[in-house]
Amino acid sequence: MTDLRTRITASRAMGLLAALAALVALFSALSAVEFSTGAVHQPYFLTLDNAVEVGGSCAINLILGVGMTLVIIAGGIDLSVGRLMALALVVQVVVTNAAGSLAAGLAAGLAAGMAVGLANGLLAVRFGIPSFIVTLGTMMISRGGAMLVAGGKSIGCAVHAPLAVQRFMPIAVALAAAAVGQVLLAKTIFGRHVFAVGGSLEAARLCGIRTARVRVLTFLASGLCAGLAGFIYWCRNGLGDPLAGDGYELYAIAAVIVGGTSLSGGRGSVLGTLLGALIMGVLQNGLNIMLVQPHWQYIIIGSVLTATVLADRLKSSEPPL
Amino acid sequence: MKRIALTMIALALAALAGCSRDDSAGPAAGRPRIALIYKATTNPFFQAMEAGARAKAKELGVDLDVAGIESETDVDRQADLVRNMLSRRAQAVIIAPASSVGIVTPLLRAQQQGVPIINIDNRIDKDEAARLGLRVATFIGPDNFQGAKSVGDYACRLARERPDGGRGGVLILRGIDGVENAEARRAGFEAAVKEAGLALAGSQSANWHTEEAQTVTAALLAANPQASVILCANDKMALGAVAAVKARGRLGQVVIAGYDNIDLAREAMSRGEMHATCEQNPARMGALGVQCALAALRGETLPEVSPVPTQLITPDDVKTSK
Numbered sequence: 001m002t003d004l005r006t007r008i009t010a011s012r013a014m015g016l017l018a019a020l021a022a023l024v025a026l027f028s029a030l031s032a033v034e035f036s037t038g039a040v041h042q043p044y045f046l047t048l049d050n051a052v053e054v055g056g057s058c059a060i061n062l063i064l065g066v067g068m069t070l071v072i073i074a075g076g077i078d079l080s081v082g083r084l085m086a087l088a089l090v091v092q093v094v095v096t097n098a099a100g101s102l103a104a105g106l107a108a109g110l111a112a113g114m115a116v117g118l119a120n121g122l123l124a125v126r127f128g129i130p131s132f133i134v135t136l137g138t139m140m141i142s143r144g145g146a147m148l149v150a151g152g153k154s155i156g157c158a159v160h161a162p163l164a165v166q167r168f169m170p171i172a173v174a175l176a177a178a179a180v181g182q183v184l185l186a187k188t189i190f191g192r193h194v195f196a197v198g199g200s201l202e203a204a205r206l207c208g209i210r211t212a213r214v215r216v217l218t219f220l221a222s223g224l225c226a227g228l229a230g231f232i233y234w235c236r237n238g239l240g241d242p243l244a245g246d247g248y249e250l251y252a253i254a255a256v257i258v259g260g261t262s263l264s265g266g267r268g269s270v271l272g273t274l275l276g277a278l279i280m281g282v283l284q285n286g287l288n289i290m291l292v293q294p295h296w297q298y299i300i301i302g303s304v305l306t307a308t309v310l311a312d313r314l315k316s317s318e319p320p321l
Numbered sequence: 322m323k324r325i326a327l328t329m330i331a332l333a334l335a336a337l338a339g340c341s342r343d344d345s346a347g348p349a350a351g352r353p354r355i356a357l358i359y360k361a362t363t364n365p366f367f368q369a370m371e372a373g374a375r376a377k378a379k380e381l382g383v384d385l386d387v388a389g390i391e392s393e394t395d396v397d398r399q400a401d402l403v404r405n406m407l408s409r410r411a412q413a414v415i416i417a418p419a420s421s422v423g424i425v426t427p428l429l430r431a432q433q434q435g436v437p438i439i440n441i442d443n444r445i446d447k448d449e450a451a452r453l454g455l456r457v458a459t460f461i462g463p464d465n466f467q468g469a470k471s472v473g474d475y476a477c478r479l480a481r482e483r484p485d486g487g488r489g490g491v492l493i494l495r496g497i498d499g500v501e502n503a504e505a506r507r508a509g510f511e512a513a514v515k516e517a518g519l520a521l522a523g524s525q526s527a528n529w530h531t532e533e534a535q536t537v538t539a540a541l542l543a544a545n546p547q548a549s550v551i552l553c554a555n556d557k558m559a560l561g562a563v564a565a566v567k568a569r570g571r572l573g574q575v576v577i578a579g580y581d582n583i584d585l586a587r588e589a590m591s592r593g594e595m596h597a598t599c600e601q602n603p604a605r606m607g608a609l610g611v612q613c614a615l616a617a618l619r620g621e622t623l624p625e626v627s628p629v630p631t632q633l634i635t636p637d638d639v640k641t642s643k
Contacts, residue, residue: 040354040384040409044408044409044410045408047408049408050408053401053404053405053408056404057404060397154396154422155422156422156446156449160426160452160453163429163430163433166426236397236427237396237400237423237426237427238425238426239396239420239423239426241394241396241397241420241423243394244396244397246395284401285405288405289408289409293362294362294390294391
């Protein structure tokens with residue numbers, strides 16, 4: 001079973017890499033065309049600057065996606081992460097301003113993320129409420145909570161991230177989160193349990209796996225990731241915006257699904273999510289930089305998401321549901 | 322499959338390496354490149370601003386890159402757009418910020434690359450900008466004082482031509498006290514009333530709200546039942562004033578003026594319930610944005626604020642345009 005799982009993931013990863021390379025090639029070509037017609041002074045897509053830009057702009061999506069991957073593989077879903085990120089963010093900024101210490105703020109922000117994540121897990125697992133409903137509720141609670149903590153408006157932060165931190169911290173943290181998530185899933189007993197629980201809850205329970213604990217831990221991890229994402233939002237934008245994160249949970253789910261993780265659980269990888277987030281990030285960056293209207297951007301990104309899943313379905317030998 | 326993928330990645334990486342950071346910045350050939358980054362792309366106000374900027378850019382031979390976010394408030398995405406436009410080598414940035422505080426950090430990147438920043442519509446928070454060392458070339462906003470003055474002048478003149486000669490006095494409904502545009506409009510109204518030689522019978526804030534304006538007006542009318550003019554700092558409050566005047570059965574006998582030229586106010590004017598409002602001219606704001614960006618690129622020093630003249634709208638304008 002493990003073999004089959006990794007084989008699927010490996011071929012998937014190759015497909016995603018090819019898609020990513022194709023996108024990079026496409027946007028490079030388009031920017032080169034624009035350059036050759038004299039519309040711009042230099043080709044602008046394939047530059048180190050812009051590569052750093054893409055990395056920075058996918059960072060939040062990737063971090064949320066890492067937590068989401070764990071939750072989804074274990075058979076759940078976490079809709080709260082976008083708004084939870086905003087809650088953790090404003091907690092971080094308020095505490096940083098009050099205590100005059102970024103470390104204290106960061107700790108408080110991460111704690112807020114983990115607290116809500118833990119609550120998600122306990123409510124969904126201990127009381128058997130579908131995680132979709134639980135996290136829909138905590139999404140709204142987090143949104144209101146963020147407004148309450150921030151006093152209903154964006155708050156500036158007493159500590160200011162230097163430019164290098166703004167640019168490189170998001171990438172470093174996102175890659176670290178992905179690495180930890182990948183190792184956790186692929187190399188540890190906990191990871192094996194996550195797959196087992198998502199594959200068949202009953203079978204996992206009969207094998208003696210403490211399924212409740214495993215599932216709660218995935219939600220806790222997702223909450224922690226939301227807290228980390230809040231930190232990255234601060235790095236990039238330098239303020240506590242209680243309205244941040246609108247719809248980010250859906251982007252995270254999209255990255256996870258494009259990355260080949262099965263929404264029905266039991267199958268997937270963080271590596272796939274990394275590639276999924278990169279594809280979405282490159283797409284978004286390329287469309288922005290080519291001045292494509294936001295309306296078209298939604299249509300194009302949505303089409304890519306749907307097409308990926310469709311391609312999967314056509315390749316798969318399983319009968320459609 | 323695997324080999325194709327690996328080849329493509331290798332090619333992409335090679336290209337990336339070969340195309341290292343281009344530090345020979347500066348415009349290659351003549352045409353300057355300016356970016357306009359705004360918010361609420363579906364709002365007619367900003368669409369008019371974009372159209373004005375595009376027309377001016379065409380006229381002046383500027384390459385204008387326009388990018389916007391659909392929402393009013395998505396700071397993170399707008400910050401991305403700032404960085405994306407810098408990647409496109411914008412030499413000046415015109416920005417209508419989604420957050421007056423949150424846009425400061427992303428704009429510092431532009432400043433560090435020597436890109437002048439023109440602020441338009443929603444003013445960047447002065448304290449945050451000062452704290453982080455952001456310099457804004459100029460702020461382009463509507464001239465609220467002049468706009469309110471012209472609305473007030475017109476309304477007072479209309480009242481003086483009426484049978485009561487405006488002797489019932491003027492009531493003013495203010496916006497949120499302390500807010501920049503509310504204070505400027507109040508000053509404009511007061512100047513107009515003074516110049517017309519009418520009496521200021523009452524002045525109170527209704528915080529921009531229609532319902533609050535209705536109660537406030539009712540109270541003011543109770544104290545001054547013969548009031549001739551009501552000047553409101555926005556159209557929404559003017560609609561509340563209309564309702565209060567209607568309740569007293571004096572509709573048509575009181576000159577009511579608003580500000581913003583919203584559709585509901587135009588309808589009220591076509592019914593004869595309101596008599597004047599003010600158009601803020603977003604298209605001219607966009608055009609002035611491009612002009613200021615060009616001037617900043619030439620190294621000219623711009624005033625801290627570049628006010629945009631507004632336009633008086635009367636029932637005649639409503640009839641001819643629709």
